Amino acid sequence: MRWRDAIRISKLKSGKPRMATIGLKTLMIVEYEGDYHATEGLCRHMRWPLGLGGKVKDGCITCPLHQTTHDLSDGCLVEWSPFPLFPPYGKLVGKLSKKKDLPIYETRLKGGFVQVRI
Numbered sequence: 816m817r818w819r820d821a822i823r824i825s826k827l828k829s830g831k832p833r834m835a836t837i838g839l840k841t842l843m844i845v846e847y848e849g850d851y852h853a854t855e856g857l858c859r860h861m862r863w864p865l866g867l868g869g870k871v872k873d874g875c876i877t878c879p880l881h882q883t884t885h886d887l888s889d890g891c892l893v894e895w896s897p898f899p900l901f902p903p904y905g906k907l908v909g910k911l912s913k914k915k916d917l918p919i920y921e922t923r924l925k926g927g928f929v930q931v932r933i
């Protein structure tokens with residue numbers, strides 16, 4: 816594993832997730848309350864890019880599609896596909912894939928970039 820540039824710090828706005836790619840790996844990068852987080856870029860449910868409309872709140876990232884939520888600090892699953900509630904479509908499509916945690920990656924700032932250890 817080595818440190819790789821993921822995205823320029825200047826391209827990030829606090830609490831707004833962005834997509835980045837390193838080689839074949841797709842990542843979601845976000846600055847939240849002064850900390851920089853890097854996770855697997857695609858939602859673990861049905862692979863929606865979390866940098867496109869993902870919401871960061873209370874230390875978690877929520878996918879805009881069916882609102883699967885993971886903790887940013889450790890990637891642990893908080894809620895799996897709860898949306899929409901009526902009809903209970905979210906719960907149904909939630910069963911289409913196995914519940915998973917979100918892989919997370921170590922970050923640091925260097926040379927104007929958020930770097931990710933990957």
Ligand code: FES
Pocket residue numbers: 858859860861862863878879880881882883896
């Ligand atoms: S694709 Fe993200 S919650 Fe369904």
